[in-house]
Amino acid sequence: MRQPIGSHLHGLLDYLTGTALIGASRLSVLRRRFAGRALATAGGNHLVYSFFTDYELGVVKRLPYKAHLALDAVGALGLAVLPWVLGRKDPVDRWVPAAVGIYELSAVAMSDPSGAGGSIRATRHRAVTVEKPEGEVRALLEDPAEVRRFSPAGEWTGRFELRPAPGGRGTEIHAEADPADLRRAKQLLEAGEIVTAEGAPAGRRGPISAALPTLDTGA
Amino acid sequence: MKAITWAGPNRVTCEETPDPSVTNPRDAILKVTATTICGSDLHLYDGYVPAMQRGDILGHEFLGEVVEAGTAVSDKLSVGDRVCVSPMIACGSCFFCQQELFSLCDNGNPDAALAEAVWGQSPCGIFGYSHLTGGYAGSHAEYIRVPYADVGAVKVPDGVDDTQALFCSDAFATGYFGADMCGLGGGEVVAVWGAGAVGLFAIASAYLLGAERVIAIDRFPERLRLARERAGASEVLDYTQVDVVEELKALTGGRGPDSCIDAVGMEAHSGGLQGAYDRVKQATRLESERPYVIRECIQACRKGGTIAMIGVYGGVADKFPLGALMNKALHLRTGQVHAQRYLPRLLEHAERGEVDPAFVATHEMSLTQAQEAYQTFKQKTDACVRVVFRPHGA
Numbered sequence: 001m002r003q004p005i006g007s008h009l010h011g012l013l014d015y016l017t018g019t020a021l022i023g024a025s026r027l028s029v030l031r032r033r034f035a036g037r038a039l040a041t042a043g044g045n046h047l048v049y050s051f052f053t054d055y056e057l058g059v060v061k062r063l064p065y066k067a068h069l070a071l072d073a074v075g076a077l078g079l080a081v082l083p084w085v086l087g088r089k090d091p092v093d094r095w096v097p098a099a100v101g102i103y104e105l106s107a108v109a110m111s112d113p114s115g116a117g118g119s120i121r122a123t124r125h126r127a128v129t130v131e132k133p134e135g136e137v138r139a140l141l142e143d144p145a146e147v148r149r150f151s152p153a154g155e156w157t158g159r160f161e162l163r164p165a166p167g168g169r170g171t172e173i174h175a176e177a178d179p180a181d182l183r184r185a186k187q188l189l190e191a192g193e194i195v196t197a198e199g200a201p202a203g204r205r206g207p208i209s210a211a212l213p214t215l216d217t218g219a
Numbered sequence: 220m221k222a223i224t225w226a227g228p229n230r231v232t233c234e235e236t237p238d239p240s241v242t243n244p245r246d247a248i249l250k251v252t253a254t255t256i257c258g259s260d261l262h263l264y265d266g267y268v269p270a271m272q273r274g275d276i277l278g279h280e281f282l283g284e285v286v287e288a289g290t291a292v293s294d295k296l297s298v299g300d301r302v303c304v305s306p307m308i309a310c311g312s313c314f315f316c317q318q319e320l321f322s323l324c325d326n327g328n329p330d331a332a333l334a335e336a337v338w339g340q341s342p343c344g345i346f347g348y349s350h351l352t353g354g355y356a357g358s359h360a361e362y363i364r365v366p367y368a369d370v371g372a373v374k375v376p377d378g379v380d381d382t383q384a385l386f387c388s389d390a391f392a393t394g395y396f397g398a399d400m401c402g403l404g405g406g407e408v409v410a411v412w413g414a415g416a417v418g419l420f421a422i423a424s425a426y427l428l429g430a431e432r433v434i435a436i437d438r439f440p441e442r443l444r445l446a447r448e449r450a451g452a453s454e455v456l457d458y459t460q461v462d463v464v465e466e467l468k469a470l471t472g473g474r475g476p477d478s479c480i481d482a483v484g485m486e487a488h489s490g491g492l493q494g495a496y497d498r499v500k501q502a503t504r505l506e507s508e509r510p511y512v513i514r515e516c517i518q519a520c521r522k523g524g525t526i527a528m529i530g531v532y533g534g535v536a537d538k539f540p541l542g543a544l545m546n547k548a549l550h551l552r553t554g555q556v557h558a559q560r561y562l563p564r565l566l567e568h569a570e571r572g573e574v575d576p577a578f579v580a581t582h583e584m585s586l587t588q589a590q591e592a593y594q595t596f597k598q599k600t601d602a603c604v605r606v607v608f609r610p611h612g613a
Contacts, residue, residue, distance in 0.1 A: 131314050169314060183331060191310035191326045192291065193243040195344065195366060198329075200356040201236040203224030203274035 005107065007065055007115030011050060011057030013107060018046035021100065034083070034093040039100060042079055045071075055115060065115050069108055076104030114155060128182045130189045131170040134162050140189055141173070149194065150184035151177075221610065222276045222360035223589040228266025233589045236276065239356060239364035244291035247368035249283030249302065251610050253385040254358040255580070256596045257306075258415050259531045262485060263349060264593050267507065268533055270333060270350040278359030279306035279346040280389035282381055285372075286362070292369040302372040303384045303566065304365055305392070305558035308344035308355065311370035322555035327367070328353045337534075342555060351533075359586065361610040373562040378570040382607065386416065386576035387565040390605070393556040394420025394482065395565060397529035398428050400552040401478035405429040410467055410476035410519065411452075412512045414442035416579040416605050417529060418482035422450035423574050425480075434470060436463055438488070441602040449578045459490065464519045475521035484530025487511040493538075500537060507534025517543045528553040582606040583613075 005013070021043030030036035053068040054061040063071075080101025083094040130137055140146045147156050160175035173182060184194050222236045239248055257280045262268055264277075285300040296302070309316050309324035316324050327343035328334060334341035334351050344366070347357015356363065365372055375384040394417050401409060409425045411418050414437035422433045432453040435446035446452040456466055467476055489497065489511040497509040516526045517540045526549055544551065568574045581604045584592040592606045 129314065131312065131317065179332065186313075187310070187326045190312045191245070191367070193245060195308075195310070195326055195329050195353075196242060197344070197354045197356075199240070199242060200276075200354060200364070201220070201222065201239050201360070202272075202276060202356065203222065203226075203232070203234045203236050206273040 003110050003112040005111040007055040007112075008057065010107070010111045010115075011053070011055050014046055014050040014053075015057065017104070017107075018043045018050065021046070029092065030096065033090070034086075034088055035090075035096040038079060038082065038097040042075060042097075042100065042104075045075060066113050069111060069113060072104060072108045072111075076101045076108060079104065114153065126176070126179075127172050127174045128186045129165045129170050129172050130186050132189045134164065134171045137162055137171045137173060137189060141185065146185075146188060150188055151181040153178070153181075156181055220361035221586045222356075223278065223586055223608075224273070225263060225271050225275045225277055226273055229264060231264065231277065231589045231593050233587045236274075236356075236360070238362055241287055241289045242364065243366060244289045245367050245369055246289040247285050247292055247296050247302075247365045247372060248287040249281075249304070249363050249365055249372075250286050251281050251283045251358050251360060251363055252301070253381045253607055253609050254278050254281035254360075255385060255390075255605050255607050256359075256593060257389055258413075258417060259348075259484070261593075261597055262531060262533065264597065265486065267485065267501075268349045268351065270330075272350065272354075275347065275349070275354070276356040276358075276360050277347045278357035279348055280385065281346075281358035281363065282375065282385045282388060283358075283363065283365075285368075288368065295369045296372060300372075301375045301381075301384075303375050303388050303562060304346075304358075304368075304373075305371045305556075305562060306345050306348070306389050307371070307555060307558050308346065308353065308366050309370055309559060310367050311559075316370070319557055319560040320554075321370075321557040321559040323557075330354055345555070359589070359608060359610075361586075370559055373559075373566065376566055376570050379566055380577070381609075382577040382580050383569045383575060384566065385607065386420070386579060386605075387562060387569060389556065389558065390416040390579065391420040391424075391565050391569075391574070391576045392558040392561045393417045393529050394422075395424040395427075395561050396554070396556040396558075397421040397480040397482060397527040398424035398430070399561075400527040400529075400554075401425065401428075401430075401480065401525050402550075403429040403478070406431045407477040408432045408434070408471050409478045409480065410434045410436060410516075411446075411480045411482055412436045412487075412516065413482035413530065414439070414446040414450075414452075414455075415482065418480070419445055419450045419579055419604075420574075420576070421480045421482050421527075421529070422446055422452050425478075426451055427568065427573065430478075434467065434476065439599055439602075442599075442604065445578070445604065463515055467519045471521070475519055475524065477521055478525045478527065479516035479520045480527045481512045481516050481530045483512040485509060485532045485534075487530075497537070506537045508532050508536040510536035510539060514538065514540055517547075517549060520547065520549055522547045523549070525550040525552060529556070531555075579605045580607050584608060586610055 021039045025036040025040035163172045288296045307322045308327040309321035310326040313325040324343035331341035344353030409430045435452040435455045443455040485508040500506040
C-alpha cells in the first residue's frame with residue numbers, strides 16, 4: 001500500500017516544521033542551549049532545502065524529491081543521535097532533539113517516495129467514462145507512447161478494466177491509478193490533447209506564491 | 220504585453236507580462252480588440268473567490284482577432300478572423316459538450332482536482348476566473364491564448380460591430396441562457412432581479428423567447444431606466460422603496476411571476492436585519508454568499524414556477540428556504556452559461572437589429588486605468604453599467 005503522505009502534504013509539513021522548530025528554539029526553556037541550537041539549525045536547513053526541492057511547494061526546483069527525503073532521513077537521524085554522540089547529559093538537550101528526530105523519521109517513513117501519496121488527493125477517481133468505443137480506449141491505454149503522455153510520472157500500472165457505460169454512453173475505465181492520469185487519458189481520447197494552463201502569462205506573483213499559492217491572496 | 224492583474228482584494232494593476240503562445244494544437248492566439256469587466260469579475264476583485272493568486276490576469280468577456288492558429292484549428296480559423304469567444308473553455312466532444320452543456324465540459328479545467336474538492340465535480344475551464352476553473356490567463360490583456368478555439372471562437376458577421384459582438388460573448392449569452400432556462404412558451408410573466416448588463420439582456424431575451432411581461436428589480440434609477448427604455452421591461456421595482464414579494468404578488472394578480480431570474484448572485488445588497496446578518500457572516504467567512512436575491516426569488520415565484528439562477532455563487536449560504544422551494548414545487552435551474560450553444564444565434568439577433576447589445580457600454584477606459592475602471596464599475600459611479608477596454612485602441 002502506498003504511504004499516506006504525498007509530496008504536496010510533505011511540502012506543507014516541511015515549511016510548518018521548519019518554522020515551528022525555529023520558533024521553538026526561541027523559547028526560554030531552549031534558548032542558549034544545545035537543544036535550541038539544534039532545533040534552529042534543523043529548522044533552517046529544512047526551510048532552505050525545501051525551497052530548492054523539485055516538488056509542488058518548492059520555489060527553485062533543483063533538488064529531486066527523493067534526495068530531499070534522504071536529507072530528511074539523515075538530518076532526523078543526526079538530530080536523534082547527536083546528543084548521545086556529543087555526550088549531552090541534560091535531559092532537555094538530550095530528549096528534545098531526539099523527539100524531533102523521531103517525529104521527522106516517522107514523517108519520512110510515511111512519505112511516498114514517488115510523491116503521489118495516498119491521502120492528499122482532493123478526489124480520487126478510480127474510474128472515468130469516455131465517449132469512445134472500447135477498442136479505441138484500449139488501443140490508447142496500451143500504447144506506450146500515449147501512456148507516457150497521460151502518465152508522465154510513470155505511475156500507470158497498465159492494469160485496467162473496461163466496461164460499457166450504461167445507455168451506450170461510451171466506455172468506463174476502471175483502474176487503480178492516479179486520478180490525474182485518468183483525467184489526462186480521457187482528455188487525449190476525447191479532446192485529442194491534454195488541456196493545460198501551464199505557461200499562462202501572469203503578472204508579478206507575491207513572495208509566497210510559488211510555495212503556497214493558495215495563501216497568496218495579496219491580503 | 221500589457222495586462223490587468225489581480226493584486227489582492229480590491230486591488231488590480233496594469234503591468235507588463237509575457238505574451239501567450241500556442242501550447243496545444245487546438246489553441247489560437249488572439250489580439251484582444253475589446254474586453255469588458257463582468258459583474259462576476261467583481262467577486263474575484265472583492266476577494267470572495269479563494270483560489271486567486273496575485274498576478275492572475277483577469278477578464279473573460281472579449282472579442283479578438285486571430286493572430287496565430289494551432290495546427291488542429293487552422294482549417295477553421297485564419298489569421299485576421301474577427302471572433303467572439305465563449306468565456307467557457309470546452310472541448311466540444313465529451314458527454315456534456317455533445318449535449319451542448321459546454322460549461323460542464325469534462326476536459327476544460329486543468330485544475331479539476333481543486334474544483335472537485337470544493338464542488339464534487341469540476342465545471343469547465345474559464346478564462347481569468349481563478350484557479351478553481353483552471354488558472355487560465357484572462358482577456359484584460361493585449362493578447363490571449365484560446366484553448367479549444369475551434370469550439371469556443373465564433374466568427375463575427377460583418378454587420379455586427381465590435382461592441383455589439385463583445386457582449387454576445389457573455390452578458391447577452393448569460394441573460395439569454397437565464398431566459399431559456401425558464402422554458403417560456405408564450406404569455407408568461409418573468410421577474411428579473413438585477414438590472415446590470417446580464418439582467419438587462421435577460422429581460423430582452425425573455426421577450427425574444429415569448430414572455431408577455433417582464434418586471435425588473437434593482438435600486439439604481441439609471442439601470443431601471445435602461446431596463447424600461449432599452450430592454451423593454453413592462454414594470455420596474457426599486458427594491459429599496461417597496462416590498463418586492465408583495466409588489467410582485469400585486470402585479471401578478473396574487474399568483475406570483477411564472478419565472479424568476481436571479482441575475483445578481485453572491486453579493487446581493489439588502490437592508491434590514493437579513494442584510495446585516497449576511498454581511499457579517501460573509502465578512503467573517505462564516506458563509507460565502509449573501510443569498511438575499513435567491514431567497515426572494517423562491518419566496519416570490521408562483522407555485523410550480525421556475526427559477527433561473529445565473530448570478531454566480533461559489534460556496535455555501537445560510538437560511539436557504541428549502542421549505543418554500545419544496546412545498547411550492549419550484550423548478551430551480553442553474554449554471555454557468557453554455558455560451559457556445561448561444562453565440563451564433565445571438566450574433567444573428569444583433570445582425571438583424573432585434574437587439575443592440577452595445578447599449579450597456581457606458582464607459583471606455585484603457586488598461587492602464589485598471590483600478591479606476593474596476594472601482595467605477597463596482598461603485599456604479601457615473602451611471603456605469605459596463606466598462607469596455609480596447610487594448611489596441613479603437
